[in-house]
Amino acid sequence: MDASTIGLVAFGLVIVLLALRVPIAFVLAGVATVGTFLIYAFRSGSFTPERAINPTSSMVVNSFFELIHSYDLSMIPLFVALGNIAYHTGITTRIYDAANVWLRGVPGGVSVASLMGCAGFSAISGSSIACASTMGRICVPEMLRLGYNPRLATASVAAGGTLGSLIPPSVLFILYGIFTETSISKLFLAGILPGLLTLLGYVIVVVWWTSRDPSAAPVDPRPVAKGDRLRAALSAWPALVLFTVIIGGIYGGLFTATEAAAISVVLTILIGFLERSLTLRSMWTAIRDSLIQTSAIFLIAACAKIFVSFVALTGAAGMVSQWVAGAGLSPIMLMVAISALYLFLGMFLDPVGIIVLTLPFVIPMVDSMGMDLIWFGVIVVKLLEIGLITPPVGLNVFVIGNVTGRGITVDQIFAGVMRFLAMDIVVLGILILVPTISTLIPNGL
Numbered sequence: 266m267d268a269s270t271i272g273l274v275a276f277g278l279v280i281v282l283l284a285l286r287v288p289i290a291f292v293l294a295g296v297a298t299v300g301t302f303l304i305y306a307f308r309s310g311s312f313t314p315e316r317a318i319n320p321t322s323s324m325v326v327n328s329f330f331e332l333i334h335s336y337d338l339s340m341i342p343l344f345v346a347l348g349n350i351a352y353h354t355g356i357t358t359r360i361y362d363a364a365n366v367w368l369r370g371v372p373g374g375v376s377v378a379s380l381m382g383c384a385g386f387s388a389i390s391g392s393s394i395a396c397a398s399t400m401g402r403i404c405v406p407e408m409l410r411l412g413y414n415p416r417l418a419t420a421s422v423a424a425g426g427t428l429g430s431l432i433p434p435s436v437l438f439i440l441y442g443i444f445t446e447t448s449i450s451k452l453f454l455a456g457i458l459p460g461l462l463t464l465l466g467y468v469i470v471v472v473w474w475t476s477r478d479p480s481a482a483p484v485d486p487r488p489v490a491k492g493d494r495l496r497a498a499l500s501a502w503p504a505l506v507l508f509t510v511i512i513g514g515i516y517g518g519l520f521t522a523t524e525a526a527a528i529s530v531v532l533t534i535l536i537g538f539l540e541r542s543l544t545l546r547s548m549w550t551a552i553r554d555s556l557i558q559t560s561a562i563f564l565i566a567a568c569a570k571i572f573v574s575f576v577a578l579t580g581a582a583g584m585v586s587q588w589v590a591g592a593g594l595s596p597i598m599l600m601v602a603i604s605a606l607y608l609f610l611g612m613f614l615d616p617v618g619i620i621v622l623t624l625p626f627v628i629p630m631v632d633s634m635g636m637d638l639i640w641f642g643v644i645v646v647k648l649l650e651i652g653l654i655t656p657p658v659g660l661n662v663f664v665i666g667n668v669t670g671r672g673i674t675v676d677q678i679f680a681g682v683m684r685f686l687a688m689d690i691v692v693l694g695i696l697i698l699v700p701t702i703s704t705l706i707p708n709g710l
Contacts (some may be wrong), residue, residue, distance in 0.1 A: 279296050332565055387430075400425065411485055
């Protein structure tokens with residue numbers, strides 16, 4: 266049996282198993298192991314399984330070992346721990362609190378504040394799901410209490426939560442950097458302007474929505490006392506310090522992304538204990554949650570590495586690249602096709618699963634076209650971000666539905682999200698047509 270045929274059949278089998286909700290780690294490792302075994306077993310022309318045992322086991326063990334011992338992978342537990350510890354100290358929500366005070370009295374002010382709070386949370390945690398869950402518990406009840414339209418209240422937080430994928434630090438950027446061997450520091454820097462552009466787009470949606478329907482966002486009637494705005498702004502200093510350490514340190518060349526993560530974790534712990542907002546009990550809870558989340562990510566990444574080695578062995582990725590070259594697709598047409606693929610997969614799969622499943626096939630195509638892999642990384646993460654609010658399986662929408670309750674259905678949240686989803690498509694088009702937005706800051710290194 267031809268190796269490339271085995272590779273294409275294996276890819277189709279992976280899609281089917283994932284559609285049946287089999288855990289992605291088991292799917293990737295299982296299919297890759299069986300596929301590798303078949304390739305070596307049929308190598309002599311006839312089926313000789315005894316010849317396939319040693320090379321198959323060697324491939325699996327070496328791939329697993331290589332991934333787990335990657336230095337860049339150490340960033341994931343550090344940034345996950347940073348987000349969890351910052352959450353328990355209350356640092357992640359202070360930007361929302363400050364923005365809420367400053368925008369009090371402005372139509373849709375709480376909704377805009379929730380978007381800014383999501384951006385601030387994202388700049389520390391790097392997790393879209395955690396951002397949507399935390400900000401949903403805080404912002405949605407506040408907006409509903411003020412009489413906001415439930416669609417606007419829930420949709421703005423569901424959409425704002427997606428910023429956790431694009432604004433650095435981002436677990437998706439780390440995984441992309443590891444699997445494509447690109448600079449994670451540059452990927453972090455490349456996500457800044459696209460993240461801010463997305464935030465601006467979401468704010469425009471809220472302003473447009475409330476201008477057309479003022480009843481959707483009643484003005485908060487509470488007065489702002491003298492000095493409240495200054496005190497609120499000053500209270501957000503820990504979040505600003507951490508963001509400055511991470512981005513400023515990387516951009517200034519003071520330390521690597523891994524070192525920035527480690528320093529930020531230490532700073533967060535010190536701030537928490539000095540302000541007495543972090544206890545030993547809450548710190549243990551944050552560490553325990555970080556271990557659980559990191560273990561899940563590591564397992565998926567290690568199994569994905571096995572799958573990448575299998576794809577390389579089949580030569581299927583090269584065959585797909587040759588087909589694309591033979592089809593004469595222009596770079597724009599290729600990006601349209603890739604975007605359509607990611608948007609389709611985003612309707613059914615989680616972002617980590619999509620990125621580890623598709624990169625072995627799409628990176629050779631993009632590389633053969635001479636495209637900038639840093640820019641392409643931003644496009645991929647943006648597409649994965651869109652998938653978080655795309656029906657029928659928009660994870661952020663279901664997260665908001667679970668944490669808010671109050672009789673708000675998932676269908677109502679999806680109906681509100683459509684406006685933000687339309688803006689996401691506009692922003693995606695801008696990022697594809699104007700690559701400089703993504704490469705301007707990292708090229709300044």
